[in-house]
Amino acid sequence: MTILQYFILAAIFTTTAVSRTFLEGDLVDSISTVEDVNNDERYTTIIDVLADHIDKFSKILNIIRKTDNINYLNELNDDEFTVILPVDDYLDDSVDIDLKTFDIEKFILFGEKLDFHENISAGINTLVIKWGDYPLIFETVNEKVLFYQQRNILNSGSQRNKDKYETYSEILNLDKPLLEEPSEQNCQIYESTSMMPFSKVTLTSFFDIYKDKYYKLNLLSQLVEFYERDYQFMKSFINNTFLVVTDTGLTKNFKNNIELNYIFQTNPELVTFDSNLDSKAKIQLIIDQKLVLSELLIKGLLGNGVKKPGPIETLAGETPFELSYGIDDNGYSIFINEFKAESLPNIIQYKDIETIDYKNGERFGLSYIFNDYELTNTNLEFNLQKYLMGLNAYGFLQEMYYRDLGYLLNDEKEKTIFICVPNHDNVLDDTFDIFEDEYGYNKKNLIYHFIERKINIEKEFADIGKWKYYDSDDEMYQTILFDSMFCKFNKLMGKHCQKLKLYKKKKDRFYINDPSSFEITNPLNPIVINNCLIYLISEPLQLPGSxxxxxxxxxxxxxxxxxxxxxxxxxxxxxxxxxxxxxxxxxxxxxxxxxxxxxxxxxxxxxxxxxxxxxxxxxxxxxxxxxxxxxxxxxxxxxxxxxxxxxxxxxxxxxxxxxxxxxxxxxxxxxxxxxxxxxxxSQIEYPSDIQITLKNLLETTNNGLDFMIFLKEIPELMKIVEENLAYSFIVPTSTAMLKDDQFNVNATDFESLMKLHVINSNATELMKNCDDGDEPVSTLLGGVPVYCKKIDAGGKILSQFLIMKNKQGDEKKVRILQKGCQTNNPNSCIYIVDDPMSLKWLNNNPILELHMNLSWQSFLMGLLVGGFFFLGTQVVGVGIKKYQKELARIDYDEFDDNDPNEGNQGDRRLLSARSNHTQHSLLYNENNQIVNSDYGSVSRPATSNTENENNRTNFEAGYSENSQSQPISVQQKKSQLFGTSY
Known part of the structure; x- marks a missing residue:
């Protein structure tokens, strides 16, 4: 023995002798007792046994001495009890033990004398013992007995790992004879590997040990975290069994993630903090969450050694079916109805707010992990309000209650609601912010989210398959209108219900009020709660705008x-x-x-x-x-x-x-x-009280004003304009009339020319359709065929042309630039064209036609005809060249301001114009002088312009192969009021 051990032993024997002297009041007896120390028949106590094994228990004996517990141990006279004490090899000398908090009763099991040899031989795997304030669980593994309060399962059920939670110990030397029993006390002493009390494990640390390592316990862990400071509620966990169900097992008890989110991820403290949310909603949330926890709390402690198998009750009260538990695997596991626990029992500490200083001891309960379990949910009912909370739509809910619209959430009437909520695709994401959806709803906008009946979108659109429309991108879509609940508050529409318009596009994509915004994300799978359907939309719904x-x-x-x-x-x-x-x-x-x-x-x-x-x-x-x-x-x-x-x-x-x-x-x-x-x-029909006449249309453009100057020279034609008769007019542009010497009131064929520009009423329909038919458009000048055709000029819009044909089949094309018709007679119209209808072109003599009938003289006649043809070609060619030079000279002289010979030709063409000074004209100013038209210069174009004209498209270059000039470009004017061109 060491000197320290001898000192401890002497101190113990001295203390024992003195205590017995005072108890018996006889000094002689005390001396005799000391003398009997070496006597094998002496009476022994726990201290005596420990002293006999001082090589193992010197450290714990020293602690017992320092805390004055020697007499206490010697005086224990219970019928039976068990003592488990650590041996010196497992006590670290460097660790300071707090003697003030040391409690010897933590090492004693009162009222029961355990025999672990018998447990091993009987095959009892687990045993739960009420060990004072520190209940213990004894587990037999490979003929070893372990005891613990918290079993750390970090990898598998067979592995144990001592991390920061030192929560289990081992009974030593069970393969050797037991320590002798004290003769004066009915108890059994066992050696162990650790001090008690063990490290304390709270419910929070329990979840930290298990979750995300061996079991998924995120849902229940977060719900318990909400109430860990509600000490009054946490009292219900003490001395009861808490069934910790995994996320998978809990999910099976609810219809969808919305209900899960409402129960397990809605923080009641945050909801309570928000003063705008209805107090009844807050209270109901707390009731529902505590109800679920209460259904997972079983009255009493379940396990081998503490409760016999049989009926059990939850703290939630009566259940629709009877709950019964049993012990399985020789005490290794328990089961409730058909659901078996996945873990051994775990002892968890709960703090009592009323005994926070632990004067009345600490409180504990049992916990088992279940991977599958059925909740009763007898009193848990969901409604629209709870579903919106489960969808994190707190901004919407706040406004509903603030605007006194909470009744729409709790009544039983049929309704459909369209709502935008944050994180609705992952309501179990624990990073959500319940105030994320503050969109600033007003009362009208809130009511607009509701329809006062259940709308099955898929079925509604299946019934209107024939209503098909196309947008600007040629994408097919369908639409349906529905009445919203926004009715009696709608003053703008006289308390009529504002409607919602639903669009359906390809691939079953649906939108509200806009074919590109407010997309419905679950159109074919609405969320159903009681008599309400919930459709989720991609962004907050707004009332129709301006x-x-x-x-x-x-x-x-x-x-x-x-x-x-x-x-x-x-x-x-x-x-x-x-x-x-x-x-x-x-x-x-x-x-x-x-x-x-x-x-x-x-x-x-x-x-x-x-x-x-x-x-x-x-x-x-x-x-x-x-x-x-x-x-x-x-x-x-x-x-x-x-x-x-x-x-x-x-x-x-x-x-x-x-x-x-x-x-x-x-x-x-x-x-x-x-x-x-x-x-x-897509069409405009004029109201009956709006009249637009031929004269109105002619006076709209300067072209019409100039054309009317010539019409007045022929009263019968002017009568058509003044009386709005059913005729149409072909009106050349002012520039075209100015350049064409046919428009001359002194010309012999002037009246015929003007009649050629008047279309009979029965032919206007041909002009409108312009369907390239063979039927000619008839004019007042009979016998002159005029046709209307549409020609593709390389763009999407077909250009319309009036075409004149001569006897040889040659064509002269005149393009229609603008048109307009009377409102009361749609067959009376005005057509603005870029070139006049030319009588000169029609009256040109054709080349001499030769008819050969002498077949036996064909060779000779061929030579003669060939000779004549060659000679005629030369003559005609010389004539054309001379005519072109003369025409160029005349054109140049005609527009030369300094030409002294200008008067004669101008006098003949301006005869009518001089007689009407008040009529505005583009051709003549107030002094009857020729001026340039707003539609472009009539003078010969510059060389560069001519080159540009030659570089135009084939259509533009050859639109009128018999014309003497290029197409006339029309300069548009601006409206002072609208800023638009006309």
């Missing part, structure tokens, strides 16, 4: 209409209590008006009146056509007479017939805006 915004979202070309509405101050409509229906012509419709549009641009009152006929007070949707009375913006009463389906169109359309105006609309092509609905129209 006219400009709403039209801008659509793939239609209506820029001209928007310019007109803006300049006429018709974009900001007053609140009328009924809403508005606006018919907006597309650009192609305006362009088709041509001269008529130019006339209206110059007469703003006419354009304004026409637009006010396009705006109706009242709502007209193509999915609900009714013969309702309306009022247009001019104050005229509109009564719809009939709806005529137009089934021949590429998409289903309807023709609306009224007294004032008719419109052809495509079904489902409605455009919603903040005050009603907009209908794009």
């Amino acid at each position: 006219i400009m915004q709403s039209i801008g979202h659509e793939f239609i070309h209506t820029s001209q209409s928007l310019i007109f509405l803006q300049n006429l101050n018709l974009l900001n409509l007053p609140v009328n209590g009924e809403g508005y229906t606006i018919f907006v012509p597309e650009d192609i419709a305006w362009n088709s008006l041509d001269l008529n549009l130019d006339y209206m641009k110059k007469n703003i009152n006419i354009l304004n009146k026409m637009w006010k006929n396009f705006i109706w007070e009242g709502l007209l949707y193509t999915n609900d056509l009714q013969k309702t009375n309306y009022t247009n913006f001019n104050g005229d009463a509109i009564k719809i007479i009939d709806f005529v389906p137009n089934n021949n169109a590429s998409s289903e359309s309807v023709h609306i017939i009224s007294k004032h105006q008719n419109f052809t609309l495509q079904k489902g092509n409605d455009i919603l805006f903040e005050q009603g609905v907009i209908h794009p129209v």
Whole structure:
């Protein structure tokens, strides 16, 4: 023995002798006791046994002495108990032991005398013992007995790893005879490898040990973390068994990730911190989360040694089916109904807020890990409010309660809701921010998210397969209109329901109100909760905007209409209590008006009146056509007479017939805006109170004004203009008339020339169709065939031409530049052309025709004809060259301001013009002097220009092979009001 061991032993015997002296009151007996130390028949206590094995227990004996526990141990007289003490080899001298907190009772099991040899031989694998405030679990592995409070399973069930949590120990020397039992005390002493108490393991550290290493426990770990500071609630874990179910097992108990997120990832502290959320919603969330935890808490401690198999109860109360537990694998595992625990029991410490200083001891409970388990969920019911919380739509919820709209979330009425939520694709992502979706909703916008019935989008579109439309990219889509709940608060539309418009594109892609925004991400799989369907959208839904915004979202070309509405101050409509229906012509419709549009641009009152006929007070949707009375913006009463389906169109359309105006609309092509609905129209029909006459059209352009100067020389033709008779006029440009010497009032064929420019009323339809048929367009000059053809000039739009043919089949092409027709007689029109219809060209003598009938003299006659033909060719060639030189000289002299011989030719052509000084003309100024036209110079072009003309396309270079000049380029003018060209 060492000197220290002898000193400890002497101290122990001295303390033992003195204590017995005081107890018995007899000094002699005490001396005799000392003398009997070496007597084999002496009575022994725990201290005596330890002293006999001082080589093993010197360190623990020294601690017992320093803490004055020797007498306590000697005086234990319980019926039976078990003592487990560490041996010196496993106690580190460098570690300071806190003697103030040392508790000898931590090493004693009262009321039971364990025999581990018997346990090993009986095949008992695990045994749970209530060891005072420190319950222990004893496990037999390979004929070794381990005991612990927290078993660290880091890799597999068979491996153990001592990391920072020193939570298990071993009973030593079970293969040798047991330490002798004290003769005065009914107990058994065992050697062990560690001090007690073990390192304390809380529920949080328990999850840290297991999660993401051996089991996935993220859901339950996060839920427990929410309530770890709720000490009153955490009391329910003490002395009970907590069933820790893995993420996989919990997921099977809920319909979807939304319910999982609501229960396991909604932090009640953050929800409570937000004062805008309804207090009832906060309270219900806490109740639901604690209910789930209570269903995982079993009353009492389950395990071999602490509770016999049989019925059990949860802390949540009654369950729809009976719960029963049993012990399996010789105590190694337990099962509840058909669900078996994956782990051995784990003892976990819970702090009690009322005994935080541990004066009343520490509290513990048991825990088992289950990979599969069925929750009862008897009192857990979900509604729309809870689902929106599970979707992290807290910004939306806050506004709903702040705007007093919470009743929409909790009633049982059928409804459909479209909502944008953050992170809805991964509601279990623990990095989400519940305040991420603060989009600044107002009350009207919130109500607009709801439809007051259940909408199965897939089925709704399956029923309207024939409604097909195309956008600007030729992509097919379908549309349906639905009434939203935004009705009684909608003052802009007179408390009519604002509609939602759903688009369906290819590959089952769906959008709201815009074919490119607000995409529905789950159109074929809506979230179902009670009587409500939830559709998720890619961005926050907004109410329809202004006219400009709403039209801008659509793939239609209506820029001209928007310019007109803006300049006429018709974009900001007053609140009328009924809403508005606006018919907006597309650009192609305006362009088709041509001269008529130019006339209206110059007469703003006419354009304004026409637009006010396009705006109706009242709502007209193509999915609900009714013969309702309306009022247009001019104050005229509109009564719809009939709806005529137009089934021949590429998409289903309807023709609306009224007294004032008719419109052809495509079904489902409605455009919603903040005050009603907009209908794009591809045709413009004039209201009955708007009249545009032939004279109006002629006076619209300077070309028409100059042409009227010549018409006045022929009263019968001027009568057509003044009385709006059913004839059409071919009007050359002013420059073309100026250059053509046929337009001469003194010419013998002047009247014929003018009649050649007047089309009979029954031939105007041929001009409009211009279908390249063989039927000629008849003019007042009979016997002259004129044809209308469309020729592709290399672009998308076909150019229209008037073609004259002579007897030899030669053609003269005249291009149509502009056209316009009377409003009350669409077969009376004006056609602006780039070149006059030429009588001179028609009257040119053809080359002499020779007819040979002498067959037996063919050889001789061939020689004669050949000779004559050669001679004639030479003569004609010389004549043409001489004529071209003379023509060039005349053209040069005609436009030379300093030519003294200008008067004679000009006097003859200006006879009519001089008689009418008040008529504005592009040809003549107020002094009856020739001026250059606004449509381009009539003087000979410069060399560079001539070269450019020669470099044009083949079409432009040869459009009129019999013409003496190149095509005339028309310079457009600008409207002062609209800034547009005409």
